[in-house]
Every structure is written in C-alpha cells, then in structure tokens.
Amino acid sequence: MLTKEEIVYWLKEDNPDLLQALWQNAGLVRQNHVGAAVHLRGIIEISNYCQRRCRYCGINATNKTVKRYLMSIEEILQVAQTIQGLGYGTVVLQAGEDFRITCDWVLELIKRIKNETGLAVTLSLGERHPDELEAWHWAGADRYLLKFETANPLLFKKIHPPKNKGVWKNRVDILKFLKEIGYETGSGIMVGLPGQSYEELADSILLFKELDLDMIGNGPFIPHPGTPLGKDNQQRKNPVQQVPNDALTTCKVNALTRIVCPDVNIPSTTALATVDRQQGRESGLMSGANVIMPDFTPLPYRQWYDIYPGRMLLYQTPEEQHALLVQMLRKIGRTVGQGAGASLNYLKRTERVFDS
Numbered sequence: 001m002l003t004k005e006e007i008v009y010w011l012k013e014d015n016p017d018l019l020q021a022l023w024q025n026a027g028l029v030r031q032n033h034v035g036a037a038v039h040l041r042g043i044i045e046i047s048n049y050c051q052r053r054c055r056y057c058g059i060n061a062t063n064k065t066v067k068r069y070l071m072s073i074e075e076i077l078q079v080a081q082t083i084q085g086l087g088y089g090t091v092v093l094q095a096g097e098d099f100r101i102t103c104d105w106v107l108e109l110i111k112r113i114k115n116e117t118g119l120a121v122t123l124s125l126g127e128r129h130p131d132e133l134e135a136w137h138w139a140g141a142d143r144y145l146l147k148f149e150t151a152n153p154l155l156f157k158k159i160h161p162p163k164n165k166g167v168w169k170n171r172v173d174i175l176k177f178l179k180e181i182g183y184e185t186g187s188g189i190m191v192g193l194p195g196q197s198y199e200e201l202a203d204s205i206l207l208f209k210e211l212d213l214d215m216i217g218n219g220p221f222i223p224h225p226g227t228p229l230g231k232d233n234q235q236r237k238n239p240v241q242q243v244p245n246d247a248l249t250t251c252k253v254n255a256l257t258r259i260v261c262p263d264v265n266i267p268s269t270t271a272l273a274t275v276d277r278q279q280g281r282e283s284g285l286m287s288g289a290n291v292i293m294p295d296f297t298p299l300p301y302r303q304w305y306d307i308y309p310g311r312m313l314l315y316q317t318p319e320e321q322h323a324l325l326v327q328m329l330r331k332i333g334r335t336v337g338q339g340a341g342a343s344l345n346y347l348k349r350t351e352r353v354f355d356s
C-alpha cells in the first residue's frame with residue numbers, strides 16, 4: 001500500500017525514464033489481479049436535460065444554447081440491440097438530472113433491456129432519491145456510476161451547487177448507500193480542476209480505497225466555454241500547486257489507483273481519449289485500465305450531449321469504432337473481455353469469489 005507522500009511523489013514525477021517504473025508496476029498489478037481482458041461497455045447518453053448547475057459541465061441548466069433531448073425507450077432499445085450484437089456484455093445509461101426521467105420510466109427501460117437483450121445495466125443518472133436507486137436495483141440494474149469529482153469538500157462545493165440543501169457529503173453518502181443495497185458501485189474524479197492540488201489528488205486516490213469502490217473512472221477536466229469554469233482562468237495562477245489537466249497526469253492517477261485498489265475495474269475514459277486522440281485510449285490501458293466504454297449515442301443526440309468540447313471529433317460508426325478498438329487491443333497484447341465483466345472487487349466484497 002502506498003502512503004500519501006509516495007502518491008504525491010509519483011504524481012509530481014515527470015522524468016519519463018523514472019515513470020516507466022510506475023507504468024510497469026501498474027501493468028503488473030493489473031495483469032495479476034484482473035488479467036489481460038479489456039471489457040467493452042456500450043454507453044448511451046439517453047438525455048441531456050439537467051436541473052443542476054455544475055460549474056464544469058456543458059449541459060448544466062444555465063447553458064441556454066444547448067439543444068435538449070430525451071431518447072425514447074424504443075430508440076434506446078434499438079441501440080442496446082446494436083451493443084449486444086457486437087458481443088458486448090454491458091450497456092451504460094447516462095444522463096443529466098431531470099424530472100422528465102421518472103422512476104417508472106427508468107423501471108420500464110431496465111426491464112425491457114433485461115428482457116430483450118440480457119445485457120448488464122449500469123446507470124449514471126446523477127444524485128437520485130434513495131427510493132429510486134433501490135427500486136432500479138430491484139428491477140435489475142446491476143451497477144451505478146457517480147463520481148465524487150474531487151476529495152476536497154470546499155472545491156466540490158465551489159464547482160457543484162447543491163440541488164437543495166445537500167452538500168458534498170451527499171455524493172459519498174450516496175456511494176455508501178449504493179454499495180449497501182447491492183449495486184456494483186463506481187466513482188472517480190476529474191484531473192486538473194482549477195484549484196486542485198497534488199495533495200488533493202492523493203486524497204482522492206486514498207478515498208477510492210477507503211470507500212472500497214468497485215469501479216473508478218478518472219478523466220482530465222476539459223474546460224467548456226459555455227460554463228463558469230471554462231471561462232475563468234484565475235484559479236490557474238499558482239503553477240506549483242495547480243495540477244495539470246492533461247493525459248499524462250490522468251495516466252499517473254490511473255496507475256496509482258490500480259496499485260492502491262488492485263481489484264477494481266478502471267476505464268480508459270472518453271475524456272482521456274478526447275485530450276489525446278492518437279494515444280489516449282491506449283495509454284489509459286497501459287497505465288492500469290481494463291475497461292473501455294465506447295459511445296453509442298446516435299446522431300444527432302451525440303452532439304447535443306455536450307458536457308465538454310471535442311467529443312464529436314471521436315465520432316465513428318459503431319462498426320468502425322468496434323473494429324478499431326479490437327485492432328488496438330490486439331496491437332498491445334490485450335484481449336476482448338467476455339461476458340458482463342463484473343468487478344473483481346465487487347465479487348470479493350460480496351463473497352462471490354474468495355481470495356486465493
């Protein structure tokens with residue numbers, strides 16, 4: 001187990017020769033714990049309506065220039081069929097937080113996906129009511145993703161105005177609740193938020209461990225010009241303390257996360273692929289990741305799910321996207337994961353497999 005000081009040391013290390021040791025170590029831990037398989041999950045961004053005012057996010061309620069959409073159940077099912085047809089085991093349903101997405105509508109959606117495709121279902125629908133989270137799990141939703149974004153409560157409060165009187169603790173509390181009621185539970189952070197320090201990144205990595213999470217997705221913060229954080233360069237004044245929002249720092253966070261939490265599923269995120277279109281996906285996998293979540297949101301919705309800029313530059317048809325991923329995996333000596341690809345951390349903590 002690494003100490004906070006050791007984590008900070010590695011986060012600040014910039015010598016490529018010395019960093020080889022970090023990538024190698026993370027790769028070894030990944031291989032020994034979760035193997036060579038890379039699980040593919042198809043993500044569908046089902047709605048961009050949102051009542052929240054998160055200062056980093058391009059689809060926040062105050063951004064009036066975004067065209068809003070909610071996909072129909074039929075449209076979503078059609079995409080889920082495509083995802084299943086390509087041999088994937090999981091569909092991820094992501095959206096803004098909005099009353100148009102009712103509890104009953106999600107129940108209907110989960111049941112139909114389960115009945116008609118048998119895919120594992122991951123939800124990423126924000127801070128929803130505990131009763132809803134529970135009902136969805138009972139209806140068959142397997143996993144839930146909710147990033148705590150930063151382990152610094154003051155920074156979180158600053159970038160994440162509460163819905164009512166809730167504060168940061170809410171997300172950590174929701175994560176604990178999700179685990180308690182049986183979800184395979186995922187979280188993660190943005191790397192390089194304005195005002196974020198190396199110590200805080202280390203705290204986030206240690207918080208992943210403390211919460212005993214099953215999945216951890218980290219991406220670089222990408223400024224969106226239509227958001228308060230995208231316009232404000234003030235916070236980046238102190239270059240020593242400020243963490244860069246780049247691919248390299250994100251890969252260091254992934255590698256250290258893998259070393260500290262060896263059994264978790266770690267995606268090589270779309271945000272990482274967006275800041276480094278040539279190598280991002282691959283370098284995520286080379287620094288500890290074992291999951292990729294290719295985007296299957298159909299046009300024109302995909303361009304309206306504008307949480308950060310540059311996502312459309314990654315656009316490929318589902319078939320093209322799949323062929324290129326498989327080719328890349330083969331090139332780096334990895335295999336396509338089979339089945340639902342549950343997190344080893346989840347299987348162990350729910351005593352479905354035992355430590356050898």
Ligand code: SAH
Pocket residue numbers: 056057058094095096097124125126127145146147149189190219220221222223224271307308
């Ligand atoms: N409403 C859901 C889904 C939000 S989008 C929720 O709040 O959980 C999923 C993730 O995209 C967020 O958790 C955040 O980590 C990431 N994201 C949003 N805006 C971003 C930005 N400007 N740069 C990088 N990542 C961003």
